[in-house]
Amino acid sequence: MRHPRLATSFALLLTFLSLALPAPLPVVARAPDYPAPDARYHSYPEMVRHIRQVAAAHPDIVRIFSIGQTHEGRRIWSAEISDRVGVDEGEPEVLFDGLHHAREHLSAEMAIYILDLLAGRYGHSTPLGERVTKLVDSRRIWVVFMVDPDGLQHDLTGSPYRSWRRNRQPTPGSRAVGTDINRNYGYRFGCCGGSSGRPGAWDYRGPRPWSSQEARAMRDFVNSRVVDGRQRIRTHITFHTAGELVLWPYAYTRMDRPSDMTALDHATFRAMGKAMAASNGYRARQSSDLYLSDGDLIDWMYHRHRIFSFTFEMYPRGGSASARHYPPDEVIRRETTRNRAAVLYLLERAQCPYAVVGKRAARLNCGPLFDDFETARGWRADPWGTDTARDGRWQRGRAARGTFQLRSASSGESVLVTGRAGGRDVDGGRASIRSPFFRLPSSGRATLRLRYWVGLGARARAGDGFSVHLVDADGRRLVTLLRVRGDGHRHEPRWQSLVRALPARLEGRRVAVQLEAVDTAADAMVEAGVDQVRVTRG
Ligand SMILES: [Zn+2]
Numbered sequence: 001m002r003h004p005r006l007a008t009s010f011a012l013l014l015t016f017l018s019l020a021l022p023a024p025l026p027v028v029a030r031a032p033d034y035p036a037p038d039a040r041y042h043s044y045p046e047m048v049r050h051i052r053q054v055a056a057a058h059p060d061i062v063r064i065f066s067i068g069q070t071h072e073g074r075r076i077w078s079a080e081i082s083d084r085v086g087v088d089e090g091e092p093e094v095l096f097d098g099l100h101h102a103r104e105h106l107s108a109e110m111a112i113y114i115l116d117l118l119a120g121r122y123g124h125s126t127p128l129g130e131r132v133t134k135l136v137d138s139r140r141i142w143v144v145f146m147v148d149p150d151g152l153q154h155d156l157t158g159s160p161y162r163s164w165r166r167n168r169q170p171t172p173g174s175r176a177v178g179t180d181i182n183r184n185y186g187y188r189f190g191c192c193g194g195s196s197g198r199p200g201a202w203d204y205r206g207p208r209p210w211s212s213q214e215a216r217a218m219r220d221f222v223n224s225r226v227v228d229g230r231q232r233i234r235t236h237i238t239f240h241t242a243g244e245l246v247l248w249p250y251a252y253t254r255m256d257r258p259s260d261m262t263a264l265d266h267a268t269f270r271a272m273g274k275a276m277a278a279s280n281g282y283r284a285r286q287s288s289d290l291y292l293s294d295g296d297l298i299d300w301m302y303h304r305h306r307i308f309s310f311t312f313e314m315y316p317r318g319g320s321a322s323a324r325h326y327p328p329d330e331v332i333r334r335e336t337t338r339n340r341a342a343v344l345y346l347l348e349r350a351q352c353p354y355a356v357v358g359k360r361a362a363r364l365n366c367g368p369l370f371d372d373f374e375t376a377r378g379w380r381a382d383p384w385g386t387d388t389a390r391d392g393r394w395q396r397g398r399a400a401r402g403t404f405q406l407r408s409a410s411s412g413e414s415v416l417v418t419g420r421a422g423g424r425d426v427d428g429g430r431a432s433i434r435s436p437f438f439r440l441p442s443s444g445r446a447t448l449r450l451r452y453w454v455g456l457g458a459r460a461r462a463g464d465g466f467s468v469h470l471v472d473a474d475g476r477r478l479v480t481l482l483r484v485r486g487d488g489h490r491h492e493p494r495w496q497s498l499v500r501a502l503p504a505r506l507e508g509r510r511v512a513v514q515l516e517a518v519d520t521a522a523d524a525m526v527e528a529g530v531d532q533v534r535v536t537r538g
Pocket residue numbers: 100101104240241
């Protein structure tokens with residue numbers, strides 16, 4: 001047994017020691033700072049102090065947190081701004097980030113400005129205050145202030161600056177330091193001549209995708225916003241300098257619309273990009289029109305998560321390298337305020353980005369369920385563990401051409417399809433797949449729409465075929481919306497549309513769409529494919 005008083009004195013001693021000794025810091029004690037003429041810029045410690053003050057002054061709408069650590073051990077500070085911070089209310093979410101590149105100082109000021117704008121105007125009865133209040137109340141807003149604080153602090157050790165762009169991570173097998181974080185993301189990494197594989201190059205992409213902790217921190221945060229198979233973040237801007245440009249994906253290819261972007265998404269990107277550029281006087285274009293880059297953030301954000309993700313290249317439009325990256329601090333206020341309208345626009349559009357294309361696009365694509373199968377959105381094969389088919393289960397992806405298989409997609413490049421590997425049709429029973437659950441509108445009509453094809457061999461019997469149902473959380477079929485049966489004739493697959501009004505008795509119910517393909521015998525051919533599943537209001 002320990003002597004209680006001794007234990008107390010020991011604890012006191014420990015407390016004394018921990019107060020008296022500095023905590024072990026991975027960073028040098030005297031942090032590099034901006035020179036006096038640029039004092040209005042925020043170094044990393046000044047940014048941290050500033051956002052702490054804002055959070056302390058507005059605790060009900062601002063929460064600060066770290067999404068992870070940098071190579072040198074700095075925290076990558078972020079803010080959540082919403083009317084109920086820390087609570088997931090299912091609101092549309094929007095992400096902003098700054099300073100992927102160390103020397104692009106103005107981009108961090110932009111991120112800080114967004115926090116100041118939203119926190120500072122919330123609850124004000126001016127027109128701007130009312131607009132901000134409405135957005136903070138109806139959105140969950142995330143701001144990552146400095147993705148590369150290690151690089152920034154290094155940049156500040158120059159006289160006055162080092163023109164440093166990358167992070168501060170050593171390169172294995174080389175004396176070179178620094179990976180370009182915005183070439184280190186995992187989609188089309190190093191694919192296309194849009195980054196350098198040479199350690200020390202200004203756009204060195206790193207030895208492999210996600211080799212930088214900073215890119216991994218961004219990835220893990222964005223991945224964590226997938227709830228029930230749906231990505232909550234709808235819109236995003238990553239701020240850089242310079243060039244005065246609004247850029248949309250893709251950066252890896254000069255093709256306007258390669259097969260990994262749908263026509264609808266392309267039209268939406270263009271319309272949103274042009275609207276924002278009209279508000280700030282930037283020029284709007286596809287990212288690769290500036291120059292090709294691969295492994296960048298917006299390509300990954302769009303491809304992996306279908307987020308409407310933009311790069312802003314801020315002030316100035318041109319000039320020497322030092323003029324481009326190091327504008328005087330007198331311009332901070334003007335050049336951040338210049339983007340206020342674009343930021344508010346992006347926040348407002350997060351409710352339904354497709355609305356910029358028109359009312360019909362909004363109705364079709366922002367209802368209770370929309371899936372074009374270009375990314376994984378939480379469908380589950382054999383959801384009840386009751387499938388009996390030995391072969392040909394449902395999968396999401398590009399269809400391969402086989403007997404009775406259509407290789408095309410109805411939009412983009414991916415579909416839900418049975419027996420995705422060619423020649424493996426459904427055999428020996430039932431194969432099913434179910435959407436995530438969603439709630440039907442509590443009043444008014446709802447409609448299910450989908451594109452599908454069915455291929456049936458002449459041996460398929462009446463018990464074989466393809467069907468579409470709504471099911472409840474216990475797997476009970478609530479309504480059957482389509483049934484295609486074998487009838488002794490060969491049915492060639494071709495894309496068709498299904499449009500069915502949902503029965504009024506299901507108003508307000510939590511349901512899922514379930515697809516089933518059945519081949520009771522092994523000798524008949526049964527294949528099916530589905531794309532663009534929508535449940536809409538009206
Ligand atoms: Zn940049």
